[in-house]
Amino acid sequence: MAINFKCLITEIPPQEGLVKVPTERLQTGVALPFNVYVKENNVTKKIFNKGNVLNKVFLEILREKGFDNVYINREEIKNLELYLTQKKPKPKAQDIKIAFNNYSFFKEKHYQIDKKLLIPETKVNFSIYNLKGFELNKVVDASINKPVITEQNILELEGDFVIEDKDIPLYEEYIKSLPEILKNLILSKEDEKILKNLIFKENSKVLMKELLKDPRSGEKIKKVGSLVDNIINKIIEEPESIYSLLTIKGYDYYTYTHSINVGILAIGLGIHIKMDIDQIQKLGIGAILHDFGKTKIPHEILNKQGRLTDTEYQTIKQHVLMGYELIKDNKNVPKESFTAILQHHEKLTGEGYPYGIKDDEIGIFGRITAIADCYDALTTRRPYKSALTPFFALSIITREKKDYDKELLKEFIKMLGNVR
Numbered sequence: 001m002a003i004n005f006k007c008l009i010t011e012i013p014p015q016e017g018l019v020k021v022p023t024e025r026l027q028t029g030v031a032l033p034f035n036v037y038v039k040e041n042n043v044t045k046k047i048f049n050k051g052n053v054l055n056k057v058f059l060e061i062l063r064e065k066g067f068d069n070v071y072i073n074r075e076e077i078k079n080l081e082l083y084l085t086q087k088k089p090k091p092k093a094q095d096i097k098i099a100f101n102n103y104s105f106f107k108e109k110h111y112q113i114d115k116k117l118l119i120p121e122t123k124v125n126f127s128i129y130n131l132k133g134f135e136l137n138k139v140v141d142a143s144i145n146k147p148v149i150t151e152q153n154i155l156e157l158e159g160d161f162v163i164e165d166k167d168i169p170l171y172e173e174y175i176k177s178l179p180e181i182l183k184n185l186i187l188s189k190e191d192e193k194i195l196k197n198l199i200f201k202e203n204s205k206v207l208m209k210e211l212l213k214d215p216r217s218g219e220k221i222k223k224v225g226s227l228v229d230n231i232i233n234k235i236i237e238e239p240e241s242i243y244s245l246l247t248i249k250g251y252d253y254y255t256y257t258h259s260i261n262v263g264i265l266a267i268g269l270g271i272h273i274k275m276d277i278d279q280i281q282k283l284g285i286g287a288i289l290h291d292f293g294k295t296k297i298p299h300e301i302l303n304k305q306g307r308l309t310d311t312e313y314q315t316i317k318q319h320v321l322m323g324y325e326l327i328k329d330n331k332n333v334p335k336e337s338f339t340a341i342l343q344h345h346e347k348l349t350g351e352g353y354p355y356g357i358k359d360d361e362i363g364i365f366g367r368i369t370a371i372a373d374c375y376d377a378l379t380t381r382r383p384y385k386s387a388l389t390p391f392f393a394l395s396i397i398t399r400e401k402k403d404y405d406k407e408l409l410k411e412f413i414k415m416l417g418n419v420r
């Protein structure tokens with residue numbers, strides 16, 4: 001069976017058929033009905049995703065970078081006229097709040113899976129749901145007694161794919177059976193590698209989810225050490241694997257996915273700047289556990305849409321010290337890893353938290369984790385906000401460069417240089 005995974009995994013910008021639009025015509029406060037590209041040194045780069053809502057700062061960044069024109073796909077030109085005349089819609093606040101509360105409640109009881117691993121025409125024995133725009137739909141109705149063969153068309157749905165928490169062990173079994181299934185598919189070497197990385201990442205996410213559910217389990221924390229070793233080996237053996245480990249972007253933020261992403265980015269940067277392996281291991285453990293304290297924060301606050309009240313913000317800030325409290329006596333976590341947990345929200349300007357320390361007071365693990373954390377947050381979608389492209393996320397972080405270590409940021413951008 002030949003399946004084109006390429007189109008699912010990477011998005012290639014159109015080389016032809018681009019239409020020029022003057023940057024000054026871009027609107028603020030309105031969702032973009034098309035992807036937006038820029039041309040830099042004859043390379044076309046996607047700068048905004050469809051659905052991004054631009055604000056004044058975004059337009060300022062474009063001007064600063066000298067992008068007087070942007071480009072859209074010719075096929076999407078029909079959306080341009082409407083976009084240029086559109087007024088900012090005013091949705092009813094109460095309706096959104098109810099929809100969001102239901103969504104948030106549901107999300108907490110389900111586990112996000114990677115749809116790229118739902119190989120068409122393969123048997124699954126767990127039900128699968130599609131979550132999109134606060135809406136939930138069952139797309140596969142299956143159980144142990146009633147396995148179902150998956151169909152290609154569900155893969156075309158947008159949004160997140162989730163399963164019930166109780167079905168995670170069945171999903172794990174499914175993941176374990178995949179290498180055998182892949183043997184029967186006609187895949188290019190490159191796609192095979194990408195799928196293997198996806199399997200690795202799904203296994204890592206399951207471990208993280210279990211760990212967050214049972215944060216005091218010494219046994220599970222021990223496994224983080226071997227997970228970090230595996231990530232290090234993968235990236236050293238083949239530096240490009242970092243891209244396929246990172247291309248998995250869901251529709252919403254999940255602490256377990258975010259933790260693994262931040263771990264991968266921090267380890268990648270550690271390797272890129274040629275840190276000692278022993279240091280990279282400690283950095284990786286700290287980066288993966290950086291948001292551990294979020295297990296103690298109510299999910300209504302963690303998942304809240306829009307601006308937090310002062311009290312809610314103070315509550316969220318507590319995740320740093322709470323995470324440290326959970327881990328500080330665990331012998332499987334090296335003491336040096338604590339700085340990644342304690343300092344990932346500190347800023348070089350001294351405006352961060354919890355201690356408001358600055359400059360050299362912030363250790364290298366804290367500095368690296370802060371950059372990885374911010375990058376992953378900006379490039380992750382939310383049901384009410386589309387993700388920024390890697391290119392634009394890096395532009396924003398660079399703009400805030402007083403907050404981050406300049407040299408490390410430069411290396412981070414170099415490391416991600418090939419990601420569009």
Ligand SMILES: [Fe+2]
Binds near residue numbers: 290291319344345
């Ligand atoms: Fe955090």
Ligand SMILES: [Fe+2]
Binds near residue numbers: 262290291373
């Ligand atoms: Fe984080």
